[in-house]
Amino acid sequence: MQYLDMEKIEHIGIAVNSVAQAGSVYEKLLGTKVYKTEEVVSEGVLTAFLQCGPNKIELLQALNDDSPIAKFLSKKGEGMHHIAFEVTDIRAEMARLKGEGFVLLNEEPKQGADNKLVCFVHPKGVNGVLVELCESKDYPIKAQTHSLNIDEQINLFQFRNKLIMPDDLISYFNLSNDEIDAYNLDMFTFYKFDEFKSVQEEVGDFGGVPDYRNIINVLPEHENCFVFAEYSIHLMVFAIRLYKGLSNHNEVYAICGSKYELVANNFTEFLQLYNDDINNVFVV
Ligand code: ZN
Numbered sequence: 001m002q003y004l005d006m007e008k009i010e011h012i013g014i015a016v017n018s019v020a021q022a023g024s025v026y027e028k029l030l031g032t033k034v035y036k037t038e039e040v041v042s043e044g045v046l047t048a049f050l051q052c053g054p055n056k057i058e059l060l061q062a063l064n065d066d067s068p069i070a071k072f073l074s075k076k077g078e079g080m081h082h083i084a085f086e087v088t089d090i091r092a093e094m095a096r097l098k099g100e101g102f103v104l105l106n107e108e109p110k111q112g113a114d115n116k117l118v119c120f121v122h123p124k125g126v127n128g129v130l131v132e133l134c135e136s137k138d139y140p141i142k143a144q145t146h147s148l149n150i151d152e153q154i155n156l157f158q159f160r161n162k163l164i165m166p167d168d169l170i171s172y173f174n175l176s177n178d179e180i181d182a183y184n185l186d187m188f189t190f191y192k193f194d195e196f197k198s199v200q201e202e203v204g205d206f207g208g209v210p211d212y213r214n215i216i217n218v219l220p221e222h223e224n225c226f227v228f229a230e231y232s233i234h235l236m237v238f239a240i241r242l243y244k245g246l247s248n249h250n251e252v253y254a255i256c257g258s259k260y261e262l263v264a265n266n267f268t269e270f271l272q273l274y275n276d277d278i279n280n281v282f283v284v
Pocket of ligand 1: 011058082084132
């Protein structure tokens with residue numbers, strides 16, 4: 001018998017109809033937040049991950065009818081889909097399993113979610129359980145320290161807040177992430193994505209001059225409004241309203257203390273006004 005290279009259960013995959021719905025259920029069950037969502041286009045799945053001690057739960061939703069998850073759901077309904085074992089050398093382990101007579105579903109390791117190389121073992125030879133081998137490319141970095149790229153951060157933001165970001169704002173954050181200070185002018189500061197926070201989080205406790213502590217009582221559905229820029233250290237802040245679905249308007253407000261004023265109907269319009277004359281976007 002050769003050395004067994006399966007280190008631990010890396011994650012358990014669960015097929016679900018909706019990652020958003022199941023994400024909320026598993027967040028309650030495990031008492032922890034979904035820390036990442038990711039589309040694996042080649043497999044036609046949307047995944048969401050939760051950490052549970054040393055293991056993870058992977059929720060899988062089909063993105064199209066050809067997805068293996070769509071087939072699984074139509075045959076069996078929601079439920080446990082696969083068990084994934086962590087291996088340090090996936091090719092060696094695939095060769096070992098083949099030698100033992102297991103049927104591999106892919107001859108070459110393929111790119112899976114979570115920056116992993118993966119291979120599936122046919123459930124027929126494993127007493128009905130679909131087994132995944134996964135080799136972490138950034139092993140042994142733990143999930144919590146995996147730094148997300150800007151698109152992953154935006155996906156996660158939308159998932160957590162159950163809000164959609166308009167394309168012009170997404171493009172802007174992609175740009176501002178690469179080109180620091182591209183939009184900085186005088187005392188006006190545009191934020192990068194990691195500084196993009198709700199009005200309450202950004203200024204809700206700010207009792208200086210001006211005093212913002214009443215704005216959340218004044219601005220309707222303030223929890224859907226997020227600050228993306230400020231003027232002269234909170235003398236004025238600029239927030240955009242997001243919606244649960246795609247919208248043809250995303251109001252931009254200039255906020256000063258407990259006063260707010262609509263300055264543009266979407267982010268692109270705001271940038272145009274701002275570029276024409278910075279005074280266009282200030283509260284009078
Ligand atoms: Zn998996």
